[in-house]
Amino acid sequence: MTDKAPEIRHLNDAFRRSFIGGHVLLTSGVAALDETQRRALLRSVRAFEAFDSDNDPFAEHDFGAIDLEGSRFFWKIDYYGPDMESGSPDPSNPEVTRRALTVMRAEEY
Structure with a gap:
């Protein structure tokens, strides 16, 4: 866990629960x-709280797995710079970070 993990976790949870403050992307399998x-x-993504050391080793709440109607899905938050082409220099700082949450079928990972 980094010293910035609490701030990153707070920002990730707020975004994931509201889908406000970033981009939400659905893979073709989810869109179908x-x-x-x-x-x-x-x-289920918005309500996800099953974080543990296996799926959240850095305590940032940036990944989850969901079983729904016999299928397994993943969601993942990635951090980009303002240009959305490079990585964020500091995911704890919303001024220099754009979040992207991707929801996918497990087999699309």
């Missing part, structure tokens, strides 16, 4: 779900 399934999956 019917609307009811897609909505249920996105609600």
Whole structure:
């Protein structure tokens, strides 16, 4: 865990729970779900709290796995600089960080 993990975790949780403050991306496999399934999956991403040392080794709340209707899905938050082309120099600073949350089928990982 880094000394900035609490700030990063707070920003990640706020973004993941609201989908405000970054970009939410759905892979083609998730986009192909019917609307009811897609909505249920996105609600599960927003409500996710099953963080542990296996899926969250740096305590940043930037990854999760969800089982829904017999399928496994992952979500992942990545940190980009303002240009959205390079990595963020400091994910704890929202002034220099753009977050992107990708939701995918496990087999698309």
